[in-house]
Amino acid sequence: MLLRAAWGFTVETATQAIRLVLSRRVRRPSEPQDHPRPSRRGRCRSCSGASTTRSSAPGQEPVPFRDIFRKHFYITTSGFFSDPALLCCVQEMGVDRIMFSVDYPFEAQPPAPRWLANIPLCDEDKAKIASGNAKRLLKL
Numbered sequence: 001m002l003l004r005a006a007w008g009f010t011v012e013t014a015t016q017a018i019r020l021v022l023s024r025r026v027r028r029p030s031e032p033q034d035h036p037r038p039s040r041r042g043r044c045r046s047c048s049g050a051s052t053t054r055s056s057a058p059g060q061e062p063v064p065f066r067d068i069f070r071k072h073f074y075i076t077t078s079g080f081f082s083d084p085a086l087l088c089c090v091q092e093m094g095v096d097r098i099m100f101s102v103d104y105p106f107e108a109q110p111p112a113p114r115w116l117a118n119i120p121l122c123d124e125d126k127a128k129i130a131s132g133n134a135k136r137l138l139k140l
Helices: 002-006 008-022 065-072 083-093 111-117 123-138
Strands: none
Touching: 008 065, 065 083, 111 123
C-alpha cells in the first residue's frame, strides 16, 4: 500500500509536474501557452537552484519555478486532513489553487467533511476550498 496510494502516487505525480515546468511545457505567466514541441532545451543546465529557478532560452532571464507552478497547477487535500499541511499549501500556492477532495477508497470518508468544517481559515476561504475553486476551474 505504501508504494501505491500512500507514497507512490504522490512521488510520480510530483515528478511529472516538475518535468512539465522544467521542460517548458508550461511557461511563465506572461508567455503565450502554445505548448512547444518536446525538446531537451528547457532542462536545467545544472541542479543548483532547480527548486527555485529554471533555465531559460539563451538571452532570457531565468524564470522562478514557483511562479510557473502556481500559475499552472492546482492541488487537492486528497486524504491529507492536516491543518499544518493545508496551511503550508495555502502559503505556497494560495487559497485559490487548493481543492477539497477525499481519497476513496484509501481513506475513511467521515473525517473529511468534519476536518473541512473546522480548518483554521475564514468562511470565504473554506468555501473556495470546499467547492468554489473546483467550480471556477471546471466552469460549473
